[in-house]
Amino acid sequence: MARIGFVGLGNMGGPMARNLARAGHAVTGFDIVPEALARAAAAGVTPAGSAAEAARGAEFVLTMLPAGEQVRDAWLGTGGMAAASDPGAVLVDCSTIDVATAREVAAAVGRPMLDAPVSGGVMGAEAATLTFMVGGPADAFARAEPILRAMGRNVLHCGEAGAGQAAKTCNNMVLAATMIVTCEAFVLAEKLGLSHQALFDVMSRSSGQSWSLSTYCPVPGPVPASPANRDYRPGFAAALMAKDLGLAQEAARAAGVETPLGAQALALYRRFLEQGGAEADFSGIIRMLRGGG
Ligand code: NAD
Numbered sequence: 001m002a003r004i005g006f007v008g009l010g011n012m013g014g015p016m017a018r019n020l021a022r023a024g025h026a027v028t029g030f031d032i033v034p035e036a037l038a039r040a041a042a043a044g045v046t047p048a049g050s051a052a053e054a055a056r057g058a059e060f061v062l063t064m065l066p067a068g069e070q071v072r073d074a075w076l077g078t079g080g081m082a083a084a085s086d087p088g089a090v091l092v093d094c095s096t097i098d099v100a101t102a103r104e105v106a107a108a109v110g111r112p113m114l115d116a117p118v119s120g121g122v123m124g125a126e127a128a129t130l131t132f133m134v135g136g137p138a139d140a141f142a143r144a145e146p147i148l149r150a151m152g153r154n155v156l157h158c159g160e161a162g163a164g165q166a167a168k169t170c171n172n173m174v175l176a177a178t179m180i181v182t183c184e185a186f187v188l189a190e191k192l193g194l195s196h197q198a199l200f201d202v203m204s205r206s207s208g209q210s211w212s213l214s215t216y217c218p219v220p221g222p223v224p225a226s227p228a229n230r231d232y233r234p235g236f237a238a239a240l241m242a243k244d245l246g247l248a249q250e251a252a253r254a255a256g257v258e259t260p261l262g263a264q265a266l267a268l269y270r271r272f273l274e275q276g277g278a279e280a281d282f283s284g285i286i287r288m289l290r291g292g293g
Contacts (some may be wrong), residue, residue: 020150029047099251112234178211
């Protein structure tokens, strides 16, 4: 059993903290939203009065916050978490943030720190089946791995500080582009008189196969659990995909790399958001690609 501080108890952090408590760890949590803190308390998390208080005395301190700005502020700014944490503690940021901020915060906290963004969404957080992509020192990873395993199925060490965020950003750029082109294929097939099921049967056994097709199939029918079967309720909201694509473009600009398909994917998701798609699953972009249908 470990003493764990957990800050950011929202859609993802709430169930993650709950799973740590269920696994027998002593979890102290904090969120600026009182309702989120109360929900976590009802699930076995000891509520703290501030982020610094949650960090104090813990062996592992985790954050699950919206973006880089909040992460920097919580650890190094007004949150004061780094200074309040035990010098021997392992700090773990599970938020999805830009690579540059992840590296900057890890270099400044003065403690071993891991960036450990996740995939698997809210369902994965609830079922403790997340995938963690982890950057940071190997010895800190070895210490934190059993803690992360209480919340996830796959825990992958990707390299030094920022490597977890780098892996996440590259993966989600591929995910967005494959989803868009899969949607385009279904729209083209409709115009060519080919049924959804026939295209699915061929592509899922051919080189057009992908996770976007086999798990999040953007038309109703072939994959009964995909969001297309429930009017594109998420799933993985288009707004979050646009955020992740923005981070990928930031990383590409900073690294001087051209990613034209990633850039185009971001432009298309931004257009989808402007047309009211923010809350829809990211596969709902097929409606825009059909021309508003
Ligand atoms: P969320 O908005 O539901 O939760 C974030 C929580 O952080 C909120 O409860 C908010 O009140 C709290 N918070 C903000 N600033 C704070 C501060 N200074 N101190 C304490 N608490 C603070 O968001 P979420 O869906 O849980 O996502 C969290 C992170 O996980 C994001 O970076 C997101 O991109 C990433 N992510 C989300 C999903 C998903 O499907 N929701 C999937 C993978 C990754």
